[in-house]
Amino acid sequence: MDAIILQILNGLDKGSAYALIALGLTLIFGTLGVVNFAHGALFMLGAFCAVTFSRLLQLSHTVIDETQKDFLGNPLKVDVPYIYEILGESAGAAVIDWAVPLSLLMAIPVMIAIGVIMERGLIKHFYKRPHADQILVTFGLAIVLQEIIKYFYGANPIPTPAPDAFIGSFDFGAMIGFDAGSIVYPYWRLVYFFFAAVIIAAVFAFLQFTTFGMVVRAGMADRETVTLLGIDIDKRFTMMFGIAAAVAGLAGVMYTPINSPNYHMGMDFLVLSFVVVVVGGMGSLPGAVLAGFLLGIVEAFASMTQVLEILPGINQIVIYLVAIVVLLTRPRGLMGRKGVMED
Amino acid sequence: MTDQTSNTGAVRPATSAAPKAKSAGFLGLTGKDASLVVLVAVLTLLAPFILNPFPEGSAMAQFNAGYPDLMQRFVIFGIFAIGFNILFGLTGYLSFGHAAFLGVGSYAGIWSMKLLTLNVIPSIIVSVAVAGLFSLLVGWISLRRSGIYFSILTLAFAMMSFALAYSVLTPITGGETGLQLKYFDPRILDGALAQGETPRANLFGLEMGASYEMQVGAWLFTFNAGYYIAAIAMLVAFYLSIRIFRSPFGMMLRAVKSNQNRLNYTGISPKPYTLAAFVISGMYAGLAGGLLVAMDTQVGAERMFWTASGEVVLMTILGGAGTLIGPVLGAGFIKYMENIVSTINKTTLEGWFAFAPDWLTDVLVTIVYPFVGKGWHLTLGILFMAVVIFLPGGLVQGGQKLASMFRRKKGDDAAASQSQPGE
Numbered sequence: 001m002d003a004i005i006l007q008i009l010n011g012l013d014k015g016s017a018y019a020l021i022a023l024g025l026t027l028i029f030g031t032l033g034v035v036n037f038a039h040g041a042l043f044m045l046g047a048f049c050a051v052t053f054s055r056l057l058q059l060s061h062t063v064i065d066e067t068q069k070d071f072l073g074n075p076l077k078v079d080v081p082y083i084y085e086i087l088g089e090s091a092g093a094a095v096i097d098w099a100v101p102l103s104l105l106m107a108i109p110v111m112i113a114i115g116v117i118m119e120r121g122l123i124k125h126f127y128k129r130p131h132a133d134q135i136l137v138t139f140g141l142a143i144v145l146q147e148i149i150k151y152f153y154g155a156n157p158i159p160t161p162a163p164d165a166f167i168g169s170f171d172f173g174a175m176i177g178f179d180a181g182s183i184v185y186p187y188w189r190l191v192y193f194f195f196a197a198v199i200i201a202a203v204f205a206f207l208q209f210t211t212f213g214m215v216v217r218a219g220m221a222d223r224e225t226v227t228l229l230g231i232d233i234d235k236r237f238t239m240m241f242g243i244a245a246a247v248a249g250l251a252g253v254m255y256t257p258i259n260s261p262n263y264h265m266g267m268d269f270l271v272l273s274f275v276v277v278v279v280g281g282m283g284s285l286p287g288a289v290l291a292g293f294l295l296g297i298v299e300a301f302a303s304m305t306q307v308l309e310i311l312p313g314i315n316q317i318v319i320y321l322v323a324i325v326v327l328l329t330r331p332r333g334l335m336g337r338k339g340v341m342e343d
Numbered sequence: 344m345t346d347q348t349s350n351t352g353a354v355r356p357a358t359s360a361a362p363k364a365k366s367a368g369f370l371g372l373t374g375k376d377a378s379l380v381v382l383v384a385v386l387t388l389l390a391p392f393i394l395n396p397f398p399e400g401s402a403m404a405q406f407n408a409g410y411p412d413l414m415q416r417f418v419i420f421g422i423f424a425i426g427f428n429i430l431f432g433l434t435g436y437l438s439f440g441h442a443a444f445l446g447v448g449s450y451a452g453i454w455s456m457k458l459l460t461l462n463v464i465p466s467i468i469v470s471v472a473v474a475g476l477f478s479l480l481v482g483w484i485s486l487r488r489s490g491i492y493f494s495i496l497t498l499a500f501a502m503m504s505f506a507l508a509y510s511v512l513t514p515i516t517g518g519e520t521g522l523q524l525k526y527f528d529p530r531i532l533d534g535a536l537a538q539g540e541t542p543r544a545n546l547f548g549l550e551m552g553a554s555y556e557m558q559v560g561a562w563l564f565t566f567n568a569g570y571y572i573a574a575i576a577m578l579v580a581f582y583l584s585i586r587i588f589r590s591p592f593g594m595m596l597r598a599v600k601s602n603q604n605r606l607n608y609t610g611i612s613p614k615p616y617t618l619a620a621f622v623i624s625g626m627y628a629g630l631a632g633g634l635l636v637a638m639d640t641q642v643g644a645e646r647m648f649w650t651a652s653g654e655v656v657l658m659t660i661l662g663g664a665g666t667l668i669g670p671v672l673g674a675g676f677i678k679y680m681e682n683i684v685s686t687i688n689k690t691t692l693e694g695w696f697a698f699a700p701d702w703l704t705d706v707l708v709t710i711v712y713p714f715v716g717k718g719w720h721l722t723l724g725i726l727f728m729a730v731v732i733f734l735p736g737g738l739v740q741g742g743q744k745l746a747s748m749f750r751r752k753k754g755d756d757a758a759a760s761q762s763q764p765g766e
Contacts, residue, residue: 035491122732125732130435131490131491132435132437133731133735135437135491135494136656136660136727136731137728137731137732139653139656139727140724140725140727140728140731141724141728142724143720143721143723143724143727144721144724144725144728147718147720147721147724148721150718151713151718151721267650271498271502271649274495274498275495275498275499278491278492278495282491312510312511313506313507313510313511313512316503316506316507316509316510316511317502317503317506317507320499320500320502320503320506321503323495323496323499324484324496324499324500327488327492327495327496328484328487328488331488331492
């Protein structure tokens with residue numbers, strides 16, 4: 001029992017990342033009908049927003065500290081981050097410690113801006129072109145984006161730690177009445193899961209309970225009629241592209257403590273998130289979320305040693321196997337709508 | 344083709360007789376295709392000269408591509424891209440998992456060399472056959488869906504092959520270390536090697552690495568046996584692809600691309616045609632894989648990774664999907680960038696811009712440097728995007744546009760209007 005709970009928990013954090021990226025992909029596909037292969041790159045850009053922000057916070061200048069001496073007796077030179085001088089030492093240290101969550105604030109406007117620029121500058125010209133062209137041009141864009149990041153940040157992963165308060169693990173098993181030590185789970189992964197849940201809930205609430213969301217949903221269902229009613233649906237769809245980019249970016253920001261960001265992390269996630277989207281059903285938002293968590297959990301279970309003893313290597317391929325089976329038995333995916341991508 | 348119908352009856356016998364006479368002339372090709380094949384053949388066979396335009400030891404010598412290893416890559420990836428183009432260019436099915444067939448072909452080829460003989464002919468035949476069987480299986484399943492679903496299915500199969508080759512199938516694939524030829528391999532058709540001799544791939548005794556070097560003045564030209572074998576394989580592959588493009592079968596594939604529903608309404612199932620195209624392009628990939636093994640007797644799973652599949656997509660689109668020569672050009676272009684442009688470093692750039700004042704040199708080097716050397720992928724990505732946005736017909740269409748502009752300047756409008764993107 002405890003092993004099962006542990007695997008479900010393990011699946012949740014990866015599943016959260018899959019679900020968030022797949023949600024953004026589906027938002028773009030459902031509104032604009034564009035297959036965005038650059039979505040993994042947006043996830044990666046979000047992660048590098050966090051890197052940039054924590055570097056900005058740590059910008060420092062060198063001062064000569066008369067109170068400390070080095071071994072020769074000269075005054076010691078120490079680096080003092082500017083933030084210490086602005087906020088005072090303790091508050092400044094706290095801000096630097098909380099750099100990753102704080103960079104969410106920077107990532108939201110930056111990612112929305114990137115998304116809107118991308119849509120207006122490039123994707124807009126591809127609505128009338130075949131899906132293959134959309135895949136190809138966004139694939140090219142993904143290469144360009146990741147090479148730019150590689151040029152500025154180098155090819156090595158950049159460790160970006162979580163706040164001290166969330167470093168380490170807690171004993172989840174003891175909390176719910178199992179033996180101590182049976183289910184140990186890192187804090188930050190739990191944070192990531194709750195964060196993903198909040199973002200997903202926020203996106204659904206936004207679509208369900210605001211006028212803007214209502215118009216967008218109407219546009220997804222029947223674009224022509226909405227346009228005939230005199231609503232500038234293009235403008236709102238552009239905004240949705242920005243929001244989808246922000247969702248991917250936020251997923252990237254919060255993922256940095258789990259996996260140090262490097263320039264190709266986006267591509268690694270992209271392939272899997274496309275599988276997730278297809279399994280969930282193209283164009284279905286609940287499907288994307290469901291499939292994201294489901295595949296994350298399936299992957300976690302396949303990595304159990306007991307399973308690997310029976311089927312060696314299954315953890316490497318299980319997601320693709322599930323995708324093949326789902327696509328062949330339920331052609332529209334788990335919750336796909338009729339008439340989407342069936343030309 | 345169209346001018347034939349527009350002609351009056353009196354002229355028709357003469358015009359319709361002309362292509363027939365030509366088609367009988369050269370292996371069943373029409374005049375234009377025949378000259379294309381001849382052109383490609385001449386360029387490929389003279390490649391050691393053409394790709395080595397700069398004298399040895401000169402500043403430009405690093406742009407020489409006429410060394411065996413790179414020339415082999417040009418033609419082998421040319422084959423890969425030609426095969427991919429038969430699927431994507433004709434039927435429009437975008438496979439994101441073609442590298443799997445290349446990888447499977449490579450593994451099959453090296454096992455043939457390990458178990459049977461070091462001769463490359465059986466090894467290449469085994470590669471093609473095994474890759475063909477594997478693509479039959481993958482195609483049979485994947486082709487049940489189309490569009491993005493097809494792309495994802497092929498991607499899923501390729502990633503599964505990659506993951507399995509890395510983990511469970513290690514006894515067959517060598518896992519992370521890959522496979523190499525060993526002294527103690529059985530090789531039941533060959534005799535035992537002499538003590539201390541290293542096993543090398545050969546063609547009836549002619550080793551793939553054997554080269555004849557020709558020194559002409561400051562130039563050094565290398566004629567490599569392996570390159571010429573690969574080049575002949577590519578010429579055959581190229582010729583076959585032209586025949587496929589011009590055949591009724593090729594026409595059916597184009598019909599699949601333009602409108603599947605219409606095919607269904609006329610009572611024709613597109614599945615056998617697409618499956619045949621898929622298997623043919625899988626066999627091309629297997630041939631490329633077998634040749635890779637023949638030239639460099641080792642295999643690793645990384646050549647099945649999905650980025651390798653992405654690379655052949657890049658090659659085909661960059662050169663011109665659906666055109667005859669485009670994929671070969673694209674493959675050559677990308678391999679040239681990967682091997683030559685990637686070696687340009689800051690010192691080289693400073694050497695180039697040395698004519699300018701110092702400050703201008705610094706500015707130019709700073710601007711250019713991100714796009715060359717390790718950043719060549721950036722140039723590739725930008726070029727690729729530009730091609731997809733502005734030139735859906737790839738470099739070939741670009742060349743045709745330039746040519747037609749040039750011709751229009753001469754006032755020959757009729758010729759310009761005739762040059763269509765080769766689809």
